[in-house]
Amino acid sequence: SRTVLLPDMRYSDDVQTRYRQRGYWGDEVLSDVVRAWASRHAKRTALLTERDDWDFVTLVARADRFGCHLAARGVSAGEAVILQHRNDTDFIVALLALLLLGAVPVLALPAHQQREVTHVAELATAVCYLGSEHAGIDTVALQAAVPSLCFSLLASPDRRFADWSDDAIGSLPRPAVRPEDIALLLLSGGTTGMPKLIARTHADYIYNFRASAALCAITAEDSYLAALPMAHNFPLGCPGILGTLDRGGSVVVPPSSAAEEAFETIARHRATLTALVPSLAALWLEAAEWERPDLSSMRLVQVGGAKLDAATADQLASKFGCVIQQVFGMAEGLLNFTRLDDPPDLIAATQGRPLCDDDEVRVVDDRGQDVPTGDVGELLVRGPYTIRGYYRATDYNRQAFTPDGFYRSGDRVRRLASGHLIVEGRIKDxxxxxxxxxxxxxxxxxxxxxxxxxxxxxxxxxxxxxxxxxxxxxxxxxxxxxxxxxxxxxxxxxxxxxxxxxxxxxxxxxxxxxxxxxxxxxxxxxxxxxxxxxx
Ligand code: J2J
Structure with a gap:
């Protein structure tokens, strides 16, 4: 039951060669990257929560130990494992454990219920469910419905994945996985029917968070506040948790995304950046009127996932006293960012421009013809970190991708001469x-x-x-x-x-x-x- 790219999900050989030659895709897999953190960033702070204050050595050791436990229970490289957990130490420990093991995390949202979890477990032929009592999933019913599922583990505050010591000893061997293999499965809201699975490879996802971290100028002095659910591509890897840790920065997890708690955590741990969706940003702005929080440590607030209006963008910049960055991204791949040094009007009024020089963005009319610069059309994209097909969705892929491999985003956009995009609406339902x-x-x-x-x-x-x-x-x-x-x-x-x-x-x-x-x-x-x- 190894999770592999099917023919309609593959990049052609010459495209793969090009992405390697241009340095987007390297030789590492995610287990190499995570393993190297322990030596590269050793005693620096990696994770701060209400309960934990861990350096990189400790974080990787805990993940390794939990990974050993999963290996002892029969989980092996290439097998899919559902991970459903709220923002917490255990999410990160379980995620890193699976990556060290070369197993493929399937990132369900904490809000997902029996219906969604059953569907994705079946689609991914998952062998294990890692969750918490919190999520309220009936694991007996889940295992009965999904024959591939061998076991489930539920974490609780007094039995955490981070402390799961029972039998496991030693450290995991390097898994037999290649950079072009599937590293993780993200969930898409999908445009029709039940959630789709988005298979991201080691090479493409490492590029995704490293290039995002470079664009955001992340350093070891940065401290990323994880406010959005970590299972989302945005807080996970744009640059998010993985991009910040990779550069030796720390991840700070507030007790919840509510403004009061987030502000207190920012002030206490001197967080320097975060990612928000516009509705959460609006709530924080409202609360900031009353709370007068100390946000002086913040240097960057990313906002994406839905369109941010220019007025809110300006208010955010003045209230946080820092740079705002609009992010128009998709779990399928393409990421657009306003640049840190873009003029304020571009930051307020556009949703950014593509991360990579080799992101091929087309804006087309309803007959698939390119429209002139400045006109509105559907955004199509192909590139080194954008998928060529959803996982196990052959029929759906025929409509979601063009025959030459462009993803049809369903978003209506306008492209300025600078390359910046403005999202004008959508054609997807x-x-x-x-x-x-x-x-x-x-x-x-x-x-x-x-x-x-x-x-x-x-x-x-x-x-x-x-x-x-x-x-x-x-x-x-x-x-x-x-x-x-x-x-x-x-x-x-x-x-x-x-x-x-x-x-x-x-x-x-x-x-x-x-x-x-x-x-x-x-x-x-x-x-x-x-x-x-x-x-
Ligand atoms: C308008 N619509 C937007 C924006 C996404 C970073 C940021 C967001 C996502 C994400 C992500 C938008 N303005 N700024 O994965 O890494 C809408 C579009 C898009 C869809 C993708 C990331 N930013 N959208 O939101 O896969 O319609 O990814 O196609 O959840 O959200 O949703 P999702």
């Missing part, structure tokens, strides 16, 4: 709620499973800034069906709560497009408009 992409059709399918719902269509309600809420329109014979009923139904399906509808409307029939699909734009206009009086 997803809702971007607090930076989390949610496929409309997955939610519609759940709604249709409700006995009182005949048909359903889901679309985004615009909130303040560019944030969005999930608005569900249903055709139902039961006019008394409420939002609470629907949310209770989603809970019974064990769907992650961030995907539950925020608003419910009843409608008699859906407006249709000329080819007979639900016209969501018109639907949104109909249901957003307050009802005119006396009609």
């Amino acid at each position: 997803v809702i971007n709620r607090h930076g989390e992409s949610i496929a409309a059709d997955e939610i519609e399918a759940c709604l249709r499973d409700h006995p009182a719902v005949r048909d359903a269509a889901v679309f985004a309600d615009q909130l303040a800034g560019y944030d969005e809420a999930i608005h569900a329109a249903v055709i139902s014979d039961d006019a008394t069906l409420t939002l609470n009923d629907v949310r209770a139904f989603f809970a019974s399906l064990r769907v992650a709560a961030y995907k539950w509808p925020d608003k419910l409307s009843h409608i008699r029939q859906f407006p249709l497009t000329p080819i007979g699909k639900v016209d969501k734009r018109q639907l949104a206009t109909l249901l957003r408009e307050p009802a005119a009086p006396n009609t």
Whole structure:
């Protein structure tokens, strides 16, 4: 059950050669990188949480020991292991343990429920589930549903992965994996159906976090505050946890991402940078009005995952008194960053430009023709850290990628002469709620499973800034069906709560497009408009 790149996920031989020759892809695998941290950064601080203050030697030793335990339980290089954990020491220890072992972490979000976890475990043919009691996954049911799953381990505050000492001794041998092999599986919100698996290779992911760290000028003096869920590509490797540790900087984990706790942690540990989604940034800004926190140690605040409006960008810069960086990224690969020395207007009004000179970005019209500079079109991309196909999704890949290997992002963008991109909207049918992409059709399918719902269509309600809420329109014979009923139904399906509808409307029939699909734009206009009086 080794996790391997299938034919429709591979880079062609000449492309691989080019990426190696240009130095994007090297000879190391992630276990080499993590192992080297212990000697390169030895006694420097690696990890600070409420409970732990560890140097690199300690962090790598703990990961090694937990990895030995997993190896003793039969996990071997190339096998997929689900990791679902809140931001905490144990997330990092388990992640590094799997990397040292050459096993392939599948990074489920803490919010994912039985439905999502079962789906990804099956798709990845995972051999093990590493979670916590916190996540509320029924591991007996999970193992019954997924035959490849041999065992599950649940961490708790008094039985941590970090202290899992029982039988394990010694240190793990270098795993038999190659730079072009799969290193980890990230989850995509997907544009249709259930989450897709994004296979990132050792070579591509090492490039991803090292190039991001260089762009952000990370040094051993930096201290990264991990506010977003670590399973996300952004806080994990852009440069995030891996990019900061690689340069000898430290990772600081606040008790939660709530402003008060984050501010206190920043002040106490003199954190220098963090990554936020716009909705969290807005909450922090609001709280900063009252709290008057000491943010003087901060030098960089990255914001991405959803569009940041220029006014909020400016407020952030003045409140934090530091450089703001817009990041328009995707777990599939391509990362756009504003540069630290970009003029303030580019930082406030664009979503950055590509990380790599060999990121081939095209902006195309609906016939796939390149549009002139400055015009809006769909962003297509190919490059040294962008996937060529989702994992085990041959049919879906035919629509998600062009025949010559460009990923169709589904984002509508405008490219300036400087190469900076402005995100103008999207053509994919997803809702971007607090930076989390949610496929409309997955939610519609759940709604249709409700006995009182005949048909359903889901679309985004615009909130303040560019944030969005999930608005569900249903055709139902039961006019008394409420939002609470629907949310209770989603809970019974064990769907992650961030995907539950925020608003419910009843409608008699859906407006249709000329080819007979639900016209969501018109639907949104109909249901957003307050009802005119006396009609
Ligand atoms: C508008 N839309 C954005 C932005 C992402 C860094 C940052 C973000 C992600 C991420 C990531 C946006 N403005 N600044 O992986 O490493 C929307 C786009 C995009 C989708 C990708 C990273 N930044 N988006 O958000 O895979 O629609 O990655 O295609 O979760 O989020 O979502 P995801």
